[in-house]
Amino acid sequence: MHPKLIPNEYGLGPIAYLLDGTRVFEAYADYAGEKGITSADVGTRLRFVEPFVVQSSTSSSKGGKVGRCNIPGIVNVPAEFPPSLNCHQAYFDHWVSNVTCRTGFIDTLEDVLSFVPIVDFNAGIVAKGKAQIKSTVTGNNGGGLPSSDTTNGIDADDALMDQGQIYLPINNTLTDAGHVYGFLREIGQGVQHIASRMRDIVDFVQRVNDKSIMFGEGFAFLSIPRSYYGILTVDMLVGGISPRRRGDGMDLKMTGEFLSADCAVAIHDICTSGGLLHDDSSLVLDATEDMIKMTIGSRISPVHRKEYVEKREGIVETILHSCYVNLYNLLRVR
Template sequence: MNDGNEPSDELDIRFSHVHLYVDRVCDLSAYKEFEDSLNLFQENYDEMTAGERIDEDEQRGISLDVDVGRQIWQSITEHNNNMDDNKSVAEEFASHGRDIVKQLIAGFGFRVTGCHVTSHTSTVVVTSKDANGIQIVVSAMKSDDENSDVEEANAAVEDNDYHHFAPSNITRFYHAHSNRQGIAVLAFEVGHQCLEGIFLRYSEHHPELVPKEFKNGPVEYGDEARVFEVFAYYSGERGTSLADEGTMLRFIEPITGAANTCKLPGIAPVDASFSRCHPAFFDHWVSNVISRTGFLDTLKDTLYFTPKVDFNAGVVAAGEAQIESTVTGNTASLNAEDGSSALSDQSQIYLPINNALTEVGHVHGFLEEIGQGVQHIASRVDNIISFVQEANDRRKIFGEGFTFLNIPRSYYGVLTKEMLRKGIDNIKDPSGNKSDDVLSLECAHAILNICTAEGVLLDDSSVDLDISGSTIQTILDSKISLEHKEEYLQNREEIVVIILHSRYVNMYNLLKNHLSEQSYIAIVRNQILVDVQTDDLLFQIFTSNILQRKPQDESPFFEFIQRVCSQCVGPDGCPKKVKPGCGGFGIRNFLTLFLSIEVTKAMLAASNAKRDGKMKEYEFAKRKVQLFTDQLNESNPLLTEISEAMTKEGAARDNITLSYKEGRIEDAKVWEEVTEKEASAKSLANDLLMECNMKYQRLMRELRESQEDIQ
């Protein structure tokens, strides 16, 4: 039997929940009334559009008719005398100042499935439809003038009945977290008799991180569970600093037979009716810290977690901003039989950890403004294209939900003269020879100018997503000069295809014909990131900041991903089991996220400056956006090389282990050579990427200094 002191692959641990501390939690009845309205909306919408709906595409999903949806929602909210909802739909959506519970309910179709009320705090549990999926616990202090009704007062338990609901926890977190809302607790469920070992290791190796309430060991709550909590980080370097009293790690060992889906003691189940809701499961939880190595060492000493992926110094950069990041975690014993099992598995823990290397950028700003803490929570869904499309539609209909991070269109593809000249397969034909040009340079230049002048191209040289091929052809037919007309007419059909294809050309180069054109367009429209490792795919998207009081506040966000695991076949002809984390962590997307956060901040600064008539600041912010975008474009091919080399290197290491295990020494030596080759390729691409990053670090510094000279 496991006593908790076995190696990491024997430690029985899995994701449980995250616990948010926020300014206010409404009465349960208010959330249930909101859910009822949303469920009624879905019934009315399905009834009204039943005859017009098309079959749902497995990859593309289906859009809601926003205009029809708004009419239905308006009639429901008017009937309920809820005019605030009507007003919010009409206004421009703002992410700050929102109730995170209502955002989750409206934006993703989640529901409140549990609650706990004390004399001074209110708590609800928000989950997806799957009982074993994502669980978000949200707690707030009751305001001084908040009067509970008699029924609630009678139901309330004392604050000290369950330590994790005590108001002192919220007070402590706010004090350590610059008085900000945030993701306060990362909670794990552990197997029978594992908790004592975790307590002993923390007590021996990191006693400073054990709060006084747990110095004597885990707390047992009757027949519900045993709970042990620790501070997650040191306030600085280990050995020279005390615990950071903000973020905590919580370990729950359920008592055998505990019935509740949410294993946190004290949570009372609440009935919930789901309409449309994708299953969602935790994938990884990301921290911004002062000492990355300190947190890594703590997790290794206590949970036996080991590093899985390193993004080294200089690799992840945006202008002058640079960070380091390491993904650590356990080695789960489960290899899923199929994609569905891989989706729902919660036994593989991944904890990426970031630290800032420069005094500019998002991670530095996060640490300076609010201190160490959880940057974002990532969850897996079964169909990310459909998930995001529905989330965007719901926000437009209900005036509630989430916006997503702005991704430059150049990430997906832009139209260039070279593309018009060379065509879609623009370097080589299938025989390996350089193919003939589609157009002369002069004709390509003329067509590009027409597309720009007539609005086919947007300001960033990307093609309008809503324009049709027939419209493009009509424009070119009427505007092409006599000088180029004959050449144009000879290649007209291919020219139109090239222009349309440019909208997602970078994605197509990764995925080829694995997706339909409609799916590609949906990916671009919804700003989904895509990465590939061998035959595994990784789709990612990031929400705008959550839990903000003001628009420019640093704060956490959510990430949603879809891991599409390749159907590999083993030597026996049977499908191999799906490894946890297939698709990796997307080094291309990691840098894209980092750059996109900076782009979004610069775009907001540009918008505010233009609104206030500060044209010098506007031009400065616009130039920053351009530099970040240029850096992304230049980095993309290098990131692809690194990603591919990392994948091949990892596969080779697996084959080395297997070959030695099966006594195939010569095969192992061959795989060792492959490992060295791919490690060398990765190192070379890393060096080139660092050169690229240094170039843009210099350009951004020069831009900043020129702005300082003007001021």
């Protein structure tokens, strides 16, 4: 399917390791430019490891056989987190890649791994100053535990350690500024970083910041623009959202035309001029239902007042939802 991405040493197929029979196949992760047209970018490889089958007396699978996936050269070591060290257990969550052709890389992952786009952040565009990037999260569709909510019968620790759902954010740059542009220019296409998840991220960040102050050195955290998590758009106001999930299976989603386009534009303008939205259309974090109703209600023109009053609750809910809409669109698949 993608012969240009196959390294010469794998031209005859997977390589079997004599020690345990593990079969490994590698392919270049991306093209230098357009998918299928340009040559392979040899900077990053994807490694595929085929599990070998072993007998297990404790396995409930058919015939007592289970698949074990060992990476050659890597030895399993029990993870230990001594309470005396007050450790924060970290588990793999995702990796982020910077590429030249984002859509081509997404298509390649779909061809090879059946991964599909899960969410585009702000219709794909994230901006901070002169830096502008497009960002799409791809991954396996519907993997992992159904929920991390203990009230639904899923243990929180199981959800923390579960690796069934894969998220792969993919970025490309639109301008000659910012960290993605610098990464591609200095290093080339590849993995920008690997991210971990933990039980209490707030406590972890606080501890890191405290130690940085005490020792004068330590980690520094990126100042991620609010627009990355969600912005309010006219299209969101026009489409509206369905009732918030209340345990009855109802989901938050676009429902077609909720507001007229003219009314939606007027409300968006009021939210901007009234201080509810930042310049990038992200909602101020201290906005409340009462604040939104008061701001819009005192400024809405007579021509749109009737429509606003009739749909006020849904409008307010849509505005509040905008501050985390990208995260919701990403995580609701779990």
